Amino acid sequence: MPTWGHLGLQDSASPLMEQLIFFHDHAMVVLILITTLVGYMMSTLFFNTFTNRFLLEGQTIEIVWTVLPALILIFIALPSLRLLYLLDEVNNPSVTLKTIGHQWYWSYEYSDFLQVEFDSYMIPTNELAEDGFRLLDVDNRTVLPMNTQIRVLISAADVIHSWTVPALGVKADAIPGRLNQVSFLMNRPGLFYGQCSEICGANHSFMPIVVESVSVNSFLNWISSASDA
Numbered sequence: 001m002p003t004w005g006h007l008g009l010q011d012s013a014s015p016l017m018e019q020l021i022f023f024h025d026h027a028m029v030v031l032i033l034i035t036t037l038v039g040y041m042m043s044t045l046f047f048n049t050f051t052n053r054f055l056l057e058g059q060t061i062e063i064v065w066t067v068l069p070a071l072i073l074i075f076i077a078l079p080s081l082r083l084l085y086l087l088d089e090v091n092n093p094s095v096t097l098k099t100i101g102h103q104w105y106w107s108y109e110y111s112d113f114l115q116v117e118f119d120s121y122m123i124p125t126n127e128l129a130e131d132g133f134r135l136l137d138v139d140n141r142t143v144l145p146m147n148t149q150i151r152v153l154i155s156a157a158d159v160i161h162s163w164t165v166p167a168l169g170v171k172a173d174a175i176p177g178r179l180n181q182v183s184f185l186m187n188r189p190g191l192f193y194g195q196c197s198e199i200c201g202a203n204h205s206f207m208p209i210v211v212e213s214v215s216v217n218s219f220l221n222w223i224s225s226a227s228d229a
């Protein structure tokens, strides 16, 4: 989860988020190399007087400074496209979760099971437990099994919201009249926090998302007790 002064990405909880972090680091290395090279060349030109009154063209250097950036861009574009297609892949989900954005809370439906649906509201600061996370904890968490392929169907009832969990590498807009989908696999247990990521009105900041990743057995226990109620 996000912590004070944390500038990087959150620790991944899914293989795809791990790949996203690798791609981010790769792009940053390329960026630093380009910035260093261009910075060096600019400062060199600034502190020297390389003047040639008879220079009109330099075919060789022009080919180099045209083709080289194109090659560098390909080395960013190809991994980016690979990730894009990996993220869109939905491989035989075992559990489907439907989430609907409302002003201003999320509601969840486990349509694989009977009568499992509930609303998930943020816990207001004055009702927060001693160990609670302000503006982040909710009254009903979204419990999901780990090491299981999960599909989330996302829609909205009123205005556009966005269902986002950074540690899982998922974000999709919740749009009225449209059903979006994301898919992920959680490779460790834990609580993964997210926030609505589409400006949706006065309480946009106060409709967080908490995914509770548990073992398959714990999930089945939870879902059967939820079904009874």
Ligand code: CUA
Binding pocket: 101, 102, 104, 160, 161, 162, 196, 197, 198, 199, 200, 201, 203, 204, 205, 207
């Ligand atoms: Cu819902 Cu922003």
